[in-house]
Amino acid sequence: MSHLDEAAFARTVAACTRCGGSELEVSTYVDRKLAVMLADPSDDGAWAYDGEAFIDGVYRIRCTACGVDAYASDDCPRCHRAGGLADGLGHVTRLEVPRRCPSCDELELTLIAFAPGTVTVRGPGRPAPPTARAELGEPGFHVVAIACDACDWAVVSERCPICDAAPPLRARA
Numbered sequence: 001m002s003h004l005d006e007a008a009f010a011r012t013v014a015a016c017t018r019c020g021g022s023e024l025e026v027s028t029y030v031d032r033k034l035a036v037m038l039a040d041p042s043d044d045g046a047w048a049y050d051g052e053a054f055i056d057g058v059y060r061i062r063c064t065a066c067g068v069d070a071y072a073s074d075d076c077p078r079c080h081r082a083g084g085l086a087d088g089l090g091h092v093t094r095l096e097v098p099r100r101c102p103s104c105d106e107l108e109l110t111l112i113a114f115a116p117g118t119v120t121v122r123g124p125g126r127p128a129p130p131t132a133r134a135e136l137g138e139p140g141f142h143v144v145a146i147a148c149d150a151c152d153w154a155v156v157s158e159r160c161p162i163c164d165a166a167p168p169l170r171a172r173a
């Protein structure tokens, strides 16, 4: 199960327990969709998660007024391996993107990835979309799956895409 469920998340972002501030910066690892052409991005990418996945991926909630961590976990946000977060934020993707589809030679492929993002939350309600903190090729951005739009070729990471832990992975919320 997730470290943080919906009720715990709502409680934590309601107000800082140290200073009472109600503006908290949330860091989360969430799904991002990106099109590539010859292994380079051909669009800006878009978040592809629902509200439960947003909460499931949270690894830090920090008060913007006093700087205290209202919530922080060093565990991998995807598989919960202890200390796994650093192996995600500090490494580039382990699933390499081919320049062409290995099956049909198509130049354009679609990626599903995990990217870290941050967003400032003020009070209850659905958080706004986060700002991505890593792009394709940068440490922290991890490709989960690659699919060809022209044929049925696809590949999915079997290990944990974020921290490289061996399967099986826990079911996501």
Ligand SMILES: [Zn+2]
Pocket: 016, 017, 018, 019, 020, 021, 063, 064, 065, 066, 067, 068
């Ligand atoms: Zn505070």
Ligand SMILES: [Zn+2]
Pocket: 101, 102, 103, 104, 105, 106, 148, 149, 150, 151, 152, 153
């Ligand atoms: Zn193809």
Ligand SMILES: [Zn+2]
Pocket: 076, 077, 078, 079, 080, 081, 084, 160, 161, 162, 163, 164, 165
């Ligand atoms: Zn992991």
